Amino acid sequence: MFANIAKAAALTALIAVGANTATPSNAEAGNIDFGIYFGTPGYGPGPYWGPAPRPHRGICKPRRAVNKAWRMGVKNPRIVRRNPKRVVVRGWRHGYKTKIVFANRRHCPVIAYR
Structure with missing residues (x-):
């Protein structure tokens, strides 16, 4: 019973929002934008959300090897x-x-082990 009422209410809300956005107003003063943003602007994955992250480059430090x-x-x-x-x-x-060959990259991955 509750599921049918919830479905009907959701469908009614969807139709109302669609009808409201489909009918333009004659007295529209300018563009009104509506958006939902998650997170802080300037730190996200989008094209206008800041610089792209740099690739992780590193070297195999001698002590770590x-x-x-x-x-x-x-x-x-x-x-x-x-x-x-x-x-x-x-x-x-x-x-x-024995000889171990490490790649000169971050975390020193093993290339060969003899």
């Missing part, structure tokens, strides 16, 4: 090579020499 290698089980890790694309860390694991 060495700590990550140590957490992976490499004893006495040290950086042997570093260039704009990768960071190479060498050390010992289970009695054998």
Whole structure:
């Protein structure tokens, strides 16, 4: 019973709003805009809501690469090579020499592990 009443009321409101906006007024003084905004203007995703966010660029800091290698089980890790694309860390694991290659990006993702 309540659902039928709610549906009828919603339909009546929708028809009333549609009829009100469809009939223009002769005494319209100017443009009247109506909008609903969420959030603070200037900090949103739209084209007029401020500058686009910059891509997250970063580098693999040497200390982070060495700590990550140590957490992976490499004893006495040290950086042997570093260039704009990768960071190479060498050390010992289970009695054998090992090498880990990290990408020179944020959070030092592992490229190769030998």
